[in-house]
Each structure stands twice: as C-alpha cells, then as structure tokens.
Amino acid sequence: MFYTNVTRIKNFFILGFPELSLEYYGPVSALLFVLFMSIAVGNIFILVFVKCERSLHKPTYLIFCHLALTDLAFGTVTLPKIISKYWFGDSIISFYGCFAQMYFVHCLGAAHSFILMVMALDRFIAICAPLRYTVLFTNTTVSVLCGISWLVPILWMVGVVIDGLALPFCNSNIIVHCYCDHIAITSLGCENVREVQVVAFGFAMFCLLLPLGFIVLSYFVIILAVTRISSSEGRIKTLSTCMPQLLITFLFYMPRCFVYLANNVGFTFSVPVRIVVVMMYSLLPAAVNPVIYCFKTKDIKENLKKKFFIRKINISIKPG
Structure with a gap:
C-alpha cells in the first residue's frame, strides 16, 4: 500500500508506565519530580562550582x-512531560514535538558515551604518561575532544530523524514508553520500519561499543601500568584517582549491556518491567553522578570542605 500523508497522526499519546493504577499517579509523579529536582540541582551545582573554583x-x-551538562539536559528533555502526565493528566505530545524529544534523547545519550571515552583517555594519559600529561591533555584538547563528542551525534541524529519522518504513520498513536524514543515511534510506522530501525540500531551500537571498547582497553593498560608500581600504597593511590570515572562508567554501560545481552540470550522483560528498567538506568545515574563527583573526587571534596569550614568559622565568630 502507498501512503502519501505522513502527518496523518497529529499527536502522540504518552502511555507512561503500563498497567499503573490511577491511585499511584500522585506518588509516581511526586517521585519523578523529586528525581528531576535531584538531577537539576546536583548537576547545576557541579557546573557552577567548577566554574567558580579556579583551582578546578x-x-x-x-x-x-x-x-553534568548531558545529564541535566537529558533529565530536562524527558521528565517534565511524563511528570505532567501523572500530575495533570497531560498525555498528549505533538507529532513533531515527539520527534524533537527523540532527537535529543538519543543525541544526549550518544554524546555522554563519547565523553566517557574522553574521560578514559584522560586517566590513560595521566597514569601511563604522567610526565607528559600537562602537555598532551590540556583544557583546549579536552574542549576539542568533547566538542567532537557532541558534534558527531548532533549531525548523525539529523539523518536518523529524517529517516523516521519519512515513514508513513497511519496506525496507533500510542507511545508505549515514558518518553519518545526511536523504537517507540518507528514501531508505529506502516511500512519500511525494519530498514529504518536497523540503521538507527547500527548508530546506537557504534555510539555504545566504540567508546566501551576503548574504555575497556584503556583500563586494561592502566591496570598493567599500576601493577608495575613497586609500593602497594602507590598502587592504591593511583587506582583511587580512577574510582570516580570507573563508577560513572559502570553506571552508564553495565545496565545497558545487561539488557542487550539478556535480549540476545532469549531472556525478555515484560513491557512494564522493561520501561521501569530503562527509566532507572537512563535517569538514576544522572542524579547519582554529582554525588560521585563531590565525594569520590579529592579536589572537589577538599574544596567543599574548605568552603563549609570557612563558613562555619565565620558564623561561629560572628558577634552577637
């Protein structure tokens, strides 16, 4: 069948969590709002604190x-709409608004993955070539590499969105998810769905596996370098500088790899469970990462202690 009107669907309906009883709408919206505020406050704090502290x-x-910027943007793109669904009963998102949300969801996820690769490169040079670190890895170098990490998904996702928009949509308009993602949207197409999804899947695997492969290889070399350090104290101290990066990387990649592997070995989740799992591994790290930055990174932790210690002294000696 030939379809000429690809905008027959004017709006999409965000289903959210399937089978969720009406009595739980209030608590779920409140929980999502708390999560959103945690993401916003935590990541804005990191951005402002690093900006204001010249030593950082x-x-x-x-x-x-x-x-932090990718985490903040991801939470801002995905959470307000699903919160408004359960808080105000607003489940409708426009056709092009849904595609715009899909664009930013996948673009931000891919950018985050590539930036994690840059972070692994930072630790690799710092530990394996410490004497040349300040020459090889400057702020300018980081800005260029992170800029590329943003630019590649931004440009690539334009093609993915155009492919999706080219599909004829004439069936259901229900998005079985808490936000618009590529599979949820393209599954509603009438024809050529498989081809469009294969292209998008290839891009997703490139953004996931290339950085992950580099990260695994770099940390393998780092571990080999650490084993050559003569003192156990030196080994522990060197590895401790990698802990924040390892925790952040683990939180991002491990749940995704688990879900992909589970699907490949034939273990499938029910739709409600799958949506909950995706929401957890997509959004919880964005709320947890600022805590890791603050309490697992020596320089940030020391600066925070100084700030609060000085403030406490000033309050205690304030007259009257």
Missing part, C-alpha cells in the same frame, strides 16, 4: 562539566 579549571573537571 583542569581537564578532568572540564570533562565532568560536559557529563
């Missing part, structure tokens, strides 16, 4: 800022 104007913390 270093490559590592510049990378943290790029990661």
Whole structure:
C-alpha cells in the first residue's frame, strides 16, 4: 500500500508506565519530580562550582562539566512531560514535538558515551604518561575532544530523524514508553520500519561499543601500568584517582549491556518491567553522578570542605 500523508497522526499519546493504577499517579509523579529536582540541582551545582573554583579549571573537571551538562539536559528533555502526565493528566505530545524529544534523547545519550571515552583517555594519559600529561591533555584538547563528542551525534541524529519522518504513520498513536524514543515511534510506522530501525540500531551500537571498547582497553593498560608500581600504597593511590570515572562508567554501560545481552540470550522483560528498567538506568545515574563527583573526587571534596569550614568559622565568630 502507498501512503502519501505522513502527518496523518497529529499527536502522540504518552502511555507512561503500563498497567499503573490511577491511585499511584500522585506518588509516581511526586517521585519523578523529586528525581528531576535531584538531577537539576546536583548537576547545576557541579557546573557552577567548577566554574567558580579556579583551582578546578583542569581537564578532568572540564570533562565532568560536559557529563553534568548531558545529564541535566537529558533529565530536562524527558521528565517534565511524563511528570505532567501523572500530575495533570497531560498525555498528549505533538507529532513533531515527539520527534524533537527523540532527537535529543538519543543525541544526549550518544554524546555522554563519547565523553566517557574522553574521560578514559584522560586517566590513560595521566597514569601511563604522567610526565607528559600537562602537555598532551590540556583544557583546549579536552574542549576539542568533547566538542567532537557532541558534534558527531548532533549531525548523525539529523539523518536518523529524517529517516523516521519519512515513514508513513497511519496506525496507533500510542507511545508505549515514558518518553519518545526511536523504537517507540518507528514501531508505529506502516511500512519500511525494519530498514529504518536497523540503521538507527547500527548508530546506537557504534555510539555504545566504540567508546566501551576503548574504555575497556584503556583500563586494561592502566591496570598493567599500576601493577608495575613497586609500593602497594602507590598502587592504591593511583587506582583511587580512577574510582570516580570507573563508577560513572559502570553506571552508564553495565545496565545497558545487561539488557542487550539478556535480549540476545532469549531472556525478555515484560513491557512494564522493561520501561521501569530503562527509566532507572537512563535517569538514576544522572542524579547519582554529582554525588560521585563531590565525594569520590579529592579536589572537589577538599574544596567543599574548605568552603563549609570557612563558613562555619565565620558564623561561629560572628558577634552577637
């Protein structure tokens, strides 16, 4: 059948969490709102704190800022709409608004993945070539690499969106998810769905596996380098500088790899469980990462202690 009107669907309906009882709409919307505020406050705090502290104007913390920006943007793109659904009963999103949300969802996820690769490169050079670190890995270098990490998904996703828009949509307009993603949208197409999804899947695998492969290889070399350090204290100290990066990387990649592997070995999740799992691994790290930056990174933790210690002293000696 030949379809000429690809905009027959004017709006999409965000289903959210399937089978969720009406009595839980209030608590779920409140929980999502708390999650959104945690993401917003935590990541804005990191951006402002690093900006204001000149001692933190270093490559590592510049990378943290790029990661915080992707987390903040992702939460801002995805959560307000689903919160409004459960809070105000607003489940409708426009046809092009849904595609715009899909664009930013996948663009931000891919950018985050590539920036994690830049972060692994930072640790690789710092540990394997420490004497040349300040020459090889400057703030300018980080800005260029992170800029490329943003640019590649921004340009590539334009093609993915155009492919999706070319599909004829004439069936259901229900998005079985909490936000518009590529599979949820393209599954509603009338024809050529498989071809469009294969192209998008290839892009997703490129953005996931290329950075992950580099990260695994770089940390393998880092571990080999650390084993050559003579003192156990030196080994522990060196590895401790990698802990924030390892935790952030683990939170991003491991749940995704688990879901992909589970699907490949024949273990499938029910639709409600799959949506909950996707929401958890997509949004919880964005709320947790600022805590990791603050309490697992020595320089940020020391600066925070100084700020609060000085403030406490000033309050205690304030007259009257």
